[in-house]
Amino acid sequence: MAETSSLIVVKIGGTNGLNFEAVTQDIANLIKGGRRLLIVHGGSGETNAISEQLGHPPQFVTSPSGFTSRYTDRQTLEIFAMVTSGKINTIIVERLQKLGVNAFGLSGVDGRLMQAKRKEAIRIIDPNTGKQRMLRDDYTGKIEVVNRPLLEMLLAAGYTPVIAPLAISPEGDALNVDADRAAAMVAGAAQAEQLIILSNVPGLLRQFPDESTLIAHIDKDKVEASLEFAEGRMKKKVLGASEATQLGVAKVVFADGRVEQAVTRALEGKGTVIS
Numbered sequence: 001m002a003e004t005s006s007l008i009v010v011k012i013g014g015t016n017g018l019n020f021e022a023v024t025q026d027i028a029n030l031i032k033g034g035r036r037l038l039i040v041h042g043g044s045g046e047t048n049a050i051s052e053q054l055g056h057p058p059q060f061v062t063s064p065s066g067f068t069s070r071y072t073d074r075q076t077l078e079i080f081a082m083v084t085s086g087k088i089n090t091i092i093v094e095r096l097q098k099l100g101v102n103a104f105g106l107s108g109v110d111g112r113l114m115q116a117k118r119k120e121a122i123r124i125i126d127p128n129t130g131k132q133r134m135l136r137d138d139y140t141g142k143i144e145v146v147n148r149p150l151l152e153m154l155l156a157a158g159y160t161p162v163i164a165p166l167a168i169s170p171e172g173d174a175l176n177v178d179a180d181r182a183a184a185m186v187a188g189a190a191q192a193e194q195l196i197i198l199s200n201v202p203g204l205l206r207q208f209p210d211e212s213t214l215i216a217h218i219d220k221d222k223v224e225a226s227l228e229f230a231e232g233r234m235k236k237k238v239l240g241a242s243e244a245t246q247l248g249v250a251k252v253v254f255a256d257g258r259v260e261q262a263v264t265r266a267l268e269g270k271g272t273v274i275s
Contacts, residue, residue, distance in 0.1 A: 007036045007155070009192045009249075010263055011183035011240075012092075016045030017200030018257035024092065026263045028099035031160060037263075038151070039103075039162045040186055041092060042179035043084035044070070044233075050083050051076065061124040064132055067235055069122075069140065072176040077139040080176050081107070085164040092162050104154055107164035108143070109174050111150045114182060116141030116167035116175050141175035143167055143182060146189035155190075180240035188247025195244045196266040197237050198257030203272030204229055204238065218274045220245040220252075241274050251275040 012023055031037055047070075048058045056079060059071040072080065085107040096103035108114025118141045121134045154161050163186060165179035180197060187195040206213040208231040218226050223242040230238045234254075241252040255262055255271035265271070 007038065007190055007192045008263075008267070009038045009040060009183055009187040009190065009195045011040045011042070011180060011195065011197045012257060013042045013045070013179075013199055018198060019259065019262070020095075022260050023198060023257055023262050024095045025099060026261045028096060028101050030263060031101050036155065037160060038155070038186065038190060038192070039092065039160065040165070040179060040183035041084070041088060041162065042165060043080075043088045044179075046088060047080050047083045051079050054079060061122070061135060062127075064123060064125060067239075068232065069178070070176060071135065072139045073137055074139060077174060077176055081166055081174060085109075085166055089162060089164040096160065096162070101160050102158060103162050104159035105162045105164070108167040108177065108182065111147060112145075112168055113147045113150055113163065114143050114167040114177065114185065115145040115147075116143045116169060116177055118169040118171070118173055118175055139173065139175050141167055141169060141177055143177055143185045146185050148189045151186070151190050178236050178240070180237045181243060184240040184244035184247065184249070184252075187244050187249045192249055194251045194253065194267070195241070195249050196253045196255055196263055197240065198255050198262055198266070199233070199237065200256075200258055201234075201254075202256040202270075203254040204234060205231075208234075215272050218272060220274050223274055245274060 051058045061071045062068050089105040093103040093105040121136045124135050126133050165177050165182045167175045167177045202214050204215045244252050252274040253266040253271045255266035
């Protein structure tokens with residue numbers, strides 16, 4: 001990939017909790033200034049709200065290792081696709097186009113951008129009994145392959161890819177994948193210089209939710225150890241950061257998406273820097 005050293009992958013949450021207008025403005029300014037960016041986004045908060053409205057409330061399950069994820073039956077998958085690939089992806093692309101960036105929206109299903117192995121059954125802790133049990137008919141997966149030539153083609157043609165967190169199985173099933181880990185896989189495949197993960201906190205906090213306890217730097221060989229400080233959704237972000245560094249991404253930054261110039265500040269090292 002040409003000029004790989006200058007490619008930056010930015011992962012933004014859905015539109016919940018972030019200063020969406022400021023983040024997209026900052027991204028547009030950086031691209032116009034010559035930076036090459038690739039965007040991956042989430043959409044859990046909005047999916048929860050729409051699921052409730054559609055009478056199919058979200059269900060979350062916890063693995064024996066303490067990671068929480070969305071239980072995705074077929075109906076939930078279709079709602080997730082509607083919200084992330086339909087609404088949120090289009091709104092981000094629309095906003096960037098309005099700011100003069102030729103953004104190109106797609107999900108991991110398109111062109112088999114992200115291929116994942118479907119989890120036939122997942123082991124969870126039953127909230128009623130506290131015991132482990134197997135949960136089947138789940139449309140989630142772990143990304144195994146990213147279609148790098150497709151990313152290269154889009155970037156070389158001058159597009160800014162905006163990627164929704166859906167993948168496709170070898171059998172052709174659409175799957176819900178974790179957006180933070182998707183961003184890590186994309187960053188690794190694209191040989192990105194940096195992965196910036198924006199959320200509604202200033203970074204990894206030693207004592208959540210006390211923002212004065214921000215951890216400014218983590219050695220990339222000690223990322224897994226920092227899981228003890230991660231609360232809730234931050235666990236998946238730490239896991240994603242670990243996977244990104246293992247795939248050769250030199251620097252990962254957890255940064256505050258609520259502030260002006262969030263991405264620029266992250267590039268300056270504001271937040272939790274893993275390197």
